[in-house]
Amino acid sequence: MPRIIVTSDTHLGITDFPRIQKLVADIKVHEPDIVAIAGDIGEGADNVAVVFDEFVQLGVPVAACAGNHDLWNHDKQRPSRLMWEQILPAVAESSGVTWLDRKNLVFRGIAVVGSTAWYDYSAQDPAFKASIEETWRRKREFDADAWMIDWPWDDLEFCEMIEPEFRARLKAAQDDPSVNSIVVVTHSPIFEEQITRKPGNFKWGFSNAYYGNLTFGKIASEFSKVTHAVAGHTHAGKEGVVELGNHSIRAITLDSQYGDPKFVVLDI
Numbered sequence: 001m002p003r004i005i006v007t008s009d010t011h012l013g014i015t016d017f018p019r020i021q022k023l024v025a026d027i028k029v030h031e032p033d034i035v036a037i038a039g040d041i042g043e044g045a046d047n048v049a050v051v052f053d054e055f056v057q058l059g060v061p062v063a064a065c066a067g068n069h070d071l072w073n074h075d076k077q078r079p080s081r082l083m084w085e086q087i088l089p090a091v092a093e094s095s096g097v098t099w100l101d102r103k104n105l106v107f108r109g110i111a112v113v114g115s116t117a118w119y120d121y122s123a124q125d126p127a128f129k130a131s132i133e134e135t136w137r138r139k140r141e142f143d144a145d146a147w148m149i150d151w152p153w154d155d156l157e158f159c160e161m162i163e164p165e166f167r168a169r170l171k172a173a174q175d176d177p178s179v180n181s182i183v184v185v186t187h188s189p190i191f192e193e194q195i196t197r198k199p200g201n202f203k204w205g206f207s208n209a210y211y212g213n214l215t216f217g218k219i220a221s222e223f224s225k226v227t228h229a230v231a232g233h234t235h236a237g238k239e240g241v242v243e244l245g246n247h248s249i250r251a252i253t254l255d256s257q258y259g260d261p262k263f264v265v266l267d268i
Contacts, residue, residue: 002108005032006185007263008232009256011069012051013043016259023261024054030265032060034105036112038232038254039067039187044074045087052095063098063105065114067187067233072148080151100185101162104169109180110268111173115166115216117186117231120159123195123212125205132156135209142203143210159213167219174223181268182225189231190217193240194253217242221249228266232256 005027012020027035035055041064042048048070055062066088071080078087084101092099100114121135130138136154140146153161173182189195189212198204211234220226221244229242229251237255241248256262 001267002033002110003031004034004036004110004112004183004266004268005030005263006036006038006230006254006266007256007261008038008187008254009040009067009235009258010037010051010261011040011043011258012047014258015261017050019259019261020051020054023263024058027263028058032058034107034110034112035060035062036100036114036185037062037064038185038230039065039116040069040232041067043069045078045083045091048088049091049095052092052097056096061098061105061107062096063100063112063114063185064092065100065185065187066116068145068149073150080149084151104173106173106176106179109178111176111179111182111225112185113169113173113182114185115162117166117188117190117213117216118155118158118162119188119210120156120213120215121209122214123189124209125197127199128202128206130206130209138206139210142207145210159215163215163219166216170220170223170226174225179225181227182223183266183268184220184226184229186216186229186231187233188213189234189253190214190220191229191240191242191249191251193242193251194229194231194238196234196236196238227268228252230254230264237262
C-alpha cells in the first residue's frame with residue numbers, strides 16, 4: 001500500500017530553517033513513498049530551492065505546486081510572471097522535484113496531479129454577494145497579493161489560463177491504465193468541504209474569495225480515479241468527504257501555520 005505524505009505552507013523565510021529540518025525528520029519517521037508540498041514553499045526562489053534540497057534528502061519522489069507567496073516579487077528583481085513561467089519550474093527541475101503546475105508524478109499506481117489552483121472568487125461566502133468587480137477592487141483591504149503579485153493578468157484571467165492544463169493533467173492520469181488512484185494537491189482549496197466558514201464574520205467571509213477555487217473542484221469531480229484532495233493556503237484545517245454519484249473524495253485542508261507547517265499521511 002503506497003504511502004503519500006502531503007505538507008504545505010513551509011514558508012522558509014518566515015519559518016526558520018531548523019523547523020523545516022524538523023518537519024522533514026518527522027515525515028521521514030512515517031516512511032513515505034511520495035512526498036508533496038502544497039505550495040507556499042519559501043519566501044523567494046532561493047528559499048524554495050533550500051526547501052527542495054532538504055526534502056529530496058528523503059530519497060523518495062518529491063512533488064510541489066506553487067503557492068501565492070512563492071509567486072510574489074519579493075526583491076523587485078524577480079517579477080511574478082518570470083517566477084511562474086521560468087524561475088520556479090527551473091528551481092524544481094534543478095532539485096529533482098516534480099513541478100505539479102507542469103506535470104504529474106506517477107508512482108506505484110498513484111498519480112499526484114497538482115496546481116496552484118489560483119483563487120477565482122468562487123469560495124467567497126455567498127452571504128456577501130459581492131460582484132467580481134468589487135472583489136477585485138477591494139482586494140488590497142484583505143490580501144497582500146494585491147501588491148506583491150505583479151503579473152499582467154487579473155485573478156480570473158490567470159485562472160482561465162491555467163484551467164485547461166489542470167484538466168488535461170487530470171485526464172492524462174485518468175486515462176493511464178497504470179494509475180489506480182489520483183491524489184489532487186493544490187495550494188488553494190477546491191472543495192467546499194475544505195473551506196472554513198465563519199458566519200457573520202465579514203472579513204473572513206469576504207476574504208474567502210481569495211482562498212479557494214471551487215471551479216477546479218468541479219473539474220476534479222469529473223474524474224472517477226480522484227480519491228483524495230489536499231490543499232493548504234488558508235491556515236485553517238478542515239476535512240470532509242465529497243460524495244459524488246459514483247465515488248467519493250476525501251478532501252483535506254492542512255492546518256499549517258506560519259512557522260509551524262503540518263502534514264497528512266495518506267495510505268492508498
